[in-house]
Amino acid sequence: QLASQFPSADVALLTAAPLIKAVCNFKQVSKTLEEFDVEERPSSVLEEKYPNLRVIQSAVKALHAQQHTLQTVDGLEIHYEKLCICSGGRPKLLTQDNPYVLGIRDTDSAQEFQKRLSKARRIVVVGNGGIALELVYEVEGCEVIWAVKDKAIGNTFFDAGAAQFLIPSLDTDKPERAATCKRARYTIEGPAATQGLAVGGGGDRQGQRRGLEEPGSALGPDWHEGISLRGAEEVSHRVSVEYQSEVKQIYTHQDFLLSPLASQTADTGSWPVYAQLTNGKTFGCDFIVSATGVVPNTEPFLQGNSFALAEDSGLKVDDHMMTSEPDVYAAGDVCTAGWEPSHLWQQMRLWTQARQMGWYAGRCMAADVLSETIELDFCFELFSHITKFFNYKVVLLGKFNGQGLGLNQELLVRCTKGHEYVKVVLSGGRMLGAVLIGETDLEETFENLILNQMDLTPYGEELLNPNIDIEDYFD
DSSP states (O other), X not given: OHHHHOTTSOEEEEESSSEEEEEEEEEEOSSSOEEXXXXXXXXXXXXXXXXXXXXXXXXXXXXXXTTTEEEETTSOEEEXXXXXXXXXXXXXXXXXXXXXXXXXXXXXXXXXXXXXXXXXXXXXXXOOSHHHHHHHHHOBSSEEEEEOSSSSTTTTTOOHHHHHHHGGGGTSOOOOOOSOOOOOOOOOOSHHHHTTOOSSXXXXXXXXXXXXXXXXXXXXXXXXXXXXXXOSSSOSOEEEEETTOOEEEEEEHHHHHHSTHHHHOOOOSOOSEEEEXXXXXXEEESEEEEOOOEEEOOHHHHTTSOOOBOTTSOEEEOTTSBOSSTTEEEOGGGEEEOSOOOTTOOOOOOHHHXXXXXXXXXXXXXXXXXXXXXXXXXXXXXXXXXEEETTEEEEEEESTXXXXXXXXXXXXXXXXXXXXXXXXXXXXXXXXXXEEESSOOOHHHHHHHHHHTOBOGGGGGGGGOTTSOHHHHTO
């Protein structure tokens, strides 16, 4: 955005990872819904496209916001006119430096996971977000114990009804995949390669940061496609969900044998690591996957500066993506929207919002330089997200879980087992949100009904009558 708006200005991208993430196969599905893939490419691709853009590969050591300078770990000092911090989130690991606890965040850790899974008979997955959901569905040939802290799976994305609709997918064999999506893979020459790094940048290896503390950039939305997630056993799918439970303690094989738990646990096998859950059960396994979400990656920027932080520790930004420090902007997982949001939008740390915020932040920086006014972008009017879980298309619109509505909401639900799940959130007769699972073809119609806030009281439950072509009716 910046390089194309200011072809004669110097634009630099400072990144700790040797590869950049690029959006490809972008498709505008409707007014606010968009679909795209994220691909790793060498930074030269960007530099060839924009002659005024330089990619500097190094991690940030310190920011001196008042002086408008950045220091890198390589000793480089960079002076800037405007800065945008897009350092994303880092995984909340259950525990640091335990070789049996693996966080999955970037290409590197996903490959490490694949390698270790190939020899595994049982793993414990902790977490209830997007990565945990994809993981338990994709893993084959290995028993999975899935510990979720909530009463239902995937509560970040949907309610207990939708969870119930999806659960049977964990017991059935996965459909045969079409040809895997082709991904360009790049290997890295130089010092990184000698550390056994095949692809991707930085990353958490078994919770231990290599070299100069360089976390790699986040995985794309379809990270598990094209890599085989197979364990050592013959079984296809074996998932047991432990609800309302978190990890209380992690034991090594040695510690476990010495603990009173050894005599109380029915699990007789010999395992390298044991996870004791808060529900009283203990499971032995080959390793534990920590997929409990991310925290804003603000660390190197805070020291010596006075950034306003939000409750979730993100850098607080206004409706022009500006932080509280002069000429410093932020976008994506590292920031928290500090403006009064539209009643149909909420921030979620997802790829779609990262792309939208980055694009909009670029426009805001440009408007500031050119002393132009700029309105908050339309993408912040309505929350919309399109993804895939358990091989079903999933569309989330507006206040899809009735966020912030309390008792002042009415739900309409239509469910056809194994085929589709449709939920509409109404308040005062107006549609405020929807969850669509399966090929419903309702996303555009519902998006319009939410945006135009038409009074739907006269239609009552007929709104979801499968015999009425609602799409055609409201066209």
